[in-house]
Amino acid sequence: MLLPRLLLGRLMPAVGRTYWLTEPCRIRREDNSVRIERPDGSPVRIPITDIRDLVVFDHVDVNTSALSLLSRNGVTVHILDHYGNHAGHFSPAESMSSATVVRRQVEITADEEQRLAVARSLVLATAENLRWALDTDLLDSALEALKGALPECRSNDAIMGQEGNFRRTAWAVLDSRLPPWLRMNGRTRRPPTNAGNAFVSYLNALVYARVLTALRSTPLHPAIGFLHADTDRRRNTLALDLAEPFKPLFAERLLRRAASQKHLKESDFETDVGRASLSKDGRKKIAALVREELATTVHHRGLKRKVSYEELMHLEALKVVRFCLEGTPYKPFRPWW
Amino acid sequence: MSPDSGLPADDESAVGGVHIKYLVHCPRQLWLYARGYRPEQRSDLVAFGEVVDDTTFTRRRDVDLGEAKIDWVTTGAVVHETKSSRAPAPGHTAQVRHYCLLLERRGVNVRGGVVHYPLIRRTTDVAWDDDARAEAEDTEAQAQAVIAASTAPDRLLRGKCRGCSYLDYCWGD
Ligand code: SF4
Numbered sequence: 001m002l003l004p005r006l007l008l009g010r011l012m013p014a015v016g017r018t019y020w021l022t023e024p025c026r027i028r029r030e031d032n033s034v035r036i037e038r039p040d041g042s043p044v045r046i047p048i049t050d051i052r053d054l055v056v057f058d059h060v061d062v063n064t065s066a067l068s069l070l071s072r073n074g075v076t077v078h079i080l081d082h083y084g085n086h087a088g089h090f091s092p093a094e095s096m097s098s099a100t101v102v103r104r105q106v107e108i109t110a111d112e113e114q115r116l117a118v119a120r121s122l123v124l125a126t127a128e129n130l131r132w133a134l135d136t137d138l139l140d141s142a143l144e145a146l147k148g149a150l151p152e153c154r155s156n157d158a159i160m161g162q163e164g165n166f167r168r169t170a171w172a173v174l175d176s177r178l179p180p181w182l183r184m185n186g187r188t189r190r191p192p193t194n195a196g197n198a199f200v201s202y203l204n205a206l207v208y209a210r211v212l213t214a215l216r217s218t219p220l221h222p223a224i225g226f227l228h229a230d231t232d233r234r235r236n237t238l239a240l241d242l243a244e245p246f247k248p249l250f251a252e253r254l255l256r257r258a259a260s261q262k263h264l265k266e267s268d269f270e271t272d273v274g275r276a277s278l279s280k281d282g283r284k285k286i287a288a289l290v291r292e293e294l295a296t297t298v299h300h301r302g303l304k305r306k307v308s309y310e311e312l313m314h315l316e317a318l319k320v321v322r323f324c325l326e327g328t329p330y331k332p333f334r335p336w337w
Numbered sequence: 338m339s340p341d342s343g344l345p346a347d348d349e350s351a352v353g354g355v356h357i358k359y360l361v362h363c364p365r366q367l368w369l370y371a372r373g374y375r376p377e378q379r380s381d382l383v384a385f386g387e388v389v390d391d392t393t394f395t396r397r398r399d400v401d402l403g404e405a406k407i408d409w410v411t412t413g414a415v416v417h418e419t420k421s422s423r424a425p426a427p428g429h430t431a432q433v434r435h436y437c438l439l440l441e442r443r444g445v446n447v448r449g450g451v452v453h454y455p456l457i458r459r460t461t462d463v464a465w466d467d468d469a470r471a472e473a474e475d476t477e478a479q480a481q482a483v484i485a486a487s488t489a490p491d492r493l494l495r496g497k498c499r500g501c502s503y504l505d506y507c508w509g510d
Contacts (some may be wrong), residue, residue, distance in 0.1 A: 097373075097374070098372060098373025098374050098375075099373060100370065100372040100373055100374075101373065101374060217376075219372075219373060219374050300509070302508040302509060302510055303504065303505065303508050303509060304495075311505075313510040314505065315505060315510075316507050318505055318506045319509070319510060321374060321506065322506065322510070325369065325372060325374065325489065326488070326489050328510070331510075
């Protein structure tokens with residue numbers, strides 16, 4: 001029984017944790033450990049098997065020997081830019097892909113009816129989750145309008161357009177509950193123009209990074225999706241798709257909560273004319289906030305155990321695997337608690 | 338899995354020991370496994386705890402049939418399979434019988450097999466005779482039928498899925 005375990009150890013992400021690098025640092029290899037050197041303080045050594053992935057919020061200097069250790073152990077490195085956009089990631093060379101699954105994934109997504117059906121259900125679930133996250137009936141009519149419009153949509157662009165309408169309404173409702181300095185006043189990216197948008201950008205990028213990591217432990221190909229266009233700059237359209245229903249759970253919900261608990265301060269952001277990003281402390285706060293949130297658990301009836309929000313993303317990816325392998329219809333995530 | 342062993346191993350085309358073990362445990366698990374979906378075995382990795390250098394197992398693997406170790410004595414080969422589980426299971430003996438079958442097809446004079454359970458200090462002897470051979474051939478045919486089926490076999494009853502690495506996949510909806 002020893003042999004397959006060893007192979008598993010080499011090919012798959014271990015049980016390890018996600019490490020959040022919120023300060024500038026240097027990453028080196030030391031035997032089978034990763035040594036993280038920060039400008040102040042002594043280096044930290046983490047056994048490679050303890051790392052599931054790294055999320056980089058600041059400047060990081062990494063060499064090839066560290067990268068090959070990370071790669072061999074299935075560790076993904078996600079890089080967020082100054083404004084919280086997912087700037088890119090480093091992926092292990094080996095993937096869990098299975099030809100059977102990927103072939104089905106391609107067939108299903110190439111079939112317009114099936115692709116649009118999944119795209120519509122993703123948008124609807126996302127809208128409902130947004131309403132849930134904001135805990136309001138002010139969105140009921142917008143939701144009805146969306147439900148009416150979606151079946152008429154014959155293309156991904158049309159579906160995305162409807163989602164845009166709904167989101168604009170939802171963000172206006174959210175703004176009404178935020179202090180003026182945290183209001184979004186419409187969604188802006190690259191760069192986000194104000195603190196509210198900077199917050200949402202970071203959270204969305206983190207959700208995307210988590211989903212991408214979850215997908216890498218499945219046989220699915222993260223670039224073959226249903227809703228987002230193949231021409232999207234980030235190209236991992238399935239990761240973008242599956243991130244959608246989770247974004248309200250993290251971005252909008254935490255924004256609302258951070259505001260009501262006065263957890264975030266204006267000084268956690270660096271705002272300039274027309275651009276905003278998190279300060280060093282702000283990045284740390286958000287990393288802590290998200291870490292805690294990902295570890296939050298809810299009872300899962302089918303599995304008969306508690307699952308963390310992080311695991312929900314993994315289960316979501318597995319639903320798509322079931323869709324591809326067995327044709328089990330994919331129903332996007334909705335909070336049941 | 339072991340390209341240098343020169344014996345049919347656990348690749349995509351041949352029915353290997355793992356396939357047989359899965360078939361006996363749950364045909365659905367075999368069907369999924371055969372399609373290349375191999376979920377993380379989180380608990381196994383925790384138990385293992387560290388990355389062991391590749392060379393550690395090449396040395397141990399001198400005689401190797403995918404997983405099983407084989408002893409040769411003058412009168413024939415004995416297949417040894419070590420299990421970390423605490424309870425003997427039908428899948429374990431079926432797996433060893435399958436190794437016997439594969440070896441015999443290679444012209445090896447097979448004497449029998451032994452399953453070792455070091456955690457409970459027990460061994461189970463696996464006989465190799467005409468009955469065992471017939472049974473092994475039958476099991477192999479069943480495995481081939483499950484693998485070839487176009488739809489996945491049903492799930493087991495929920496209670497029987499405990500500890501299966503496919504649990505999240507099968508019950509996570
Ligand atoms: S979870 Fe249950 S049904 Fe699914 S493969 Fe495992 S034993 Fe079979």
